[in-house]
Amino acid sequence: MARKQGSHAGITGPKVRDVALRLFARYGYAAVSMRQIAREVGVQAGALYLYTPDKQTLLFDLMRGHLDELLSAWAEADKGGPPAARLEAFARFHMRYHLDRPDTIFIAYMELRNLEPDNFAEVERLRDLYEASLIDILDAGRAEGVFQVPDTRLAAKAAISMLNGVTTWFREGGRLGQGEVESIYWDMLRKSVSG
Amino acid sequence: MARKQGSHAGITGPKVRDVALRLFARYGYAAVSMRQIAREVGVQAGALYLYTPDKQTLLFDLMRGHLDELLSAWAEADKGGPPAARLEAFARFHMRYHLDRPDTIFIAYMELRNLEPDNFAEVERLRDLYEASLIDILDAGRAEGVFQVPDTRLAAKAAISMLNGVTTWFREGGRLGQGEVESIYWDMLRKSVSG
DNA sequence: GCTTGATCTGAACGCGCGTTCAGTTACTGT
DNA sequence: ACAGTAACTGAACGCGCGTTCAGATCAAGC
Structure with a gap:
């Protein structure tokens, strides 16, 4: 049948x-x-x-789809303005976006090694694109003197690692709510790039 | 033969x-x-x-062995003293230890879901033990007024995430040396827990 | 020189894998 | 009413999986 x-x-x-x-x-x-x-x-x-067409493409489509959406979602959420405000917007956007899609994010970070070389290169390219938007913010802030970071590329990596960490342990209904966690993390990030 | x-x-x-x-x-x-x-x-x-005895035990032994060594290595490296110094020692120890054992660390963080429940529980217990030593430092610093963090448990998680991030991209011979990276990361961490 | 035990081979067990494809069904357009 | 086609089944393909085990080989102790 x-x-x-x-x-x-x-x-x-x-x-x-x-x-x-x-x-x-x-x-x-x-x-x-x-x-x-x-x-x-x-x-x-x-x-x-x-x-x-096959299992590998299924994985790749999930990853590329995720990154495409992530990039366009941030493009829409980015309202410009002074670097400090943009950084806060980025931090909160990033945490919220990731906490809303735990499965997608888990795959995006864990299954990279299961991508065939060509697919991996494309996913990496999109990830670098996203990271570049954070580096831009940090560069702008450093130029204005509101951020004190010796290396914006490094700071971007450190910041994203820290923000990503939320997704590995945060669960709704725990000791702290999502809003509180967001604020605490943002505060730590803010201080880490300030004098 | x-x-x-x-x-x-x-x-x-x-x-x-x-x-x-x-x-x-x-x-x-x-x-x-x-x-x-x-x-x-x-x-x-x-x-x-x-x-x-089987493949699963092979994985578990690698993980438990890693965590046992990590805990005893930190126990030896922890010289006590004022919280700020201990935090710096922790940060540098953590990065150095992890960068020296990229494969071990990769497994410890990526293969948790492939552990059977009992094995997972044991690994989690050891990880919490390690995290607790960082929380202790943050608690001590907050009590003395040298750290300003609203929640030490959260701060510990954020800090470890950030420090772990180093292992995902750092390669010897890149743009920055290990010592420079360590110092930059430590500086960001220091500021993030200070006023 | 013989026995013992540690170390390893090579074959086999049943099973599930990713993928293909001829055939079957149910809907759509005329 | 009938043809065409989209959606799916069910069986099969060759292959590799984790694990077991009888037997072979070699080193060491007596």
Whole structure:
């Protein structure tokens, strides 16, 4: 039997990506089988190949899609203004965006080594693009004298590492709310780049 | 044929762990097969089971061994003194220790999800122990008024995230030397917990 | 020189892997 | 009513997986 009712292409396609995202995040790309994905989608394994040419592309599409969205979301959120304000906006945007998409972010940082070289290069390019927007802010602030950092590229890496750290432990309903955590982290970041 | 010459137990055992460490770090636990490990060690797959009961235990032993060493290394490196000095010692120790063992650290942070529940709990316990030593320093500094942090547990997590970040990009022979990077990171950390 | 035990091989076990494809079903357009 | 096509099944392909184990080999102790 096939296709129990109605057209499914518009449903099954996204569902495949959703399920793959969740399973890859939980168990890791290498540990998840196509049959396992198919089972949770509710189809046989063969049907997955109507929506992706292979498993590797499935992973790559998830990563590139994430980075595309991240870049355009920040482009929209960036209101300009003085560097200090832009940095705060960046920090809060980054934490909020990441906390809202834990699975996506987990994959983006953990499954890099499972990308084939070409795919890895493209993902890295997009990541550098995002990092560059933070470096821009730090450069602008240093030029104005409001930030004191010996090396903005290094500071950008340190800042992103710190902000990313939130995603590894924060859980809704814990000791502190998301807003409090955001403020505390922002405060630490602010001081770290100031005199 | 078996055992070409001399006794090998003292050689093969550590070699298995070394190879497993390197391969797990490069390709991920799930993506590395026992046959692949055996090939690089120079034995047949069956021989590995003289040195580990199974693949999972091999991973767990690497992790627990790492954390045991980390804890005792810090216990030895911690010279006490005023909180600011202890924090600097911690930061520099942490970066140096991690940069010296990139493969070990990579596994310790990436393969947690591949640990069975009991093993995970033990690893988490040891990690919390290490984090607690940083929290102690921050608490002491706050009590003396030299650190201004609203939440020492949060600050400890933020600090460790930031310091860990170094390991994801630093390569010997790059734009900056290890000493410079250490100093810049320490400076950012120092400011982030100060008024 | 013989036995003992440590060390390792080589083959095998059942199983699941990613992927392909001929065939089947259910809907759509005419 | 019928053809066409989108969506999917179910079986199969060759292959590698983790693990076990009987047997081979060599070093050491008596």
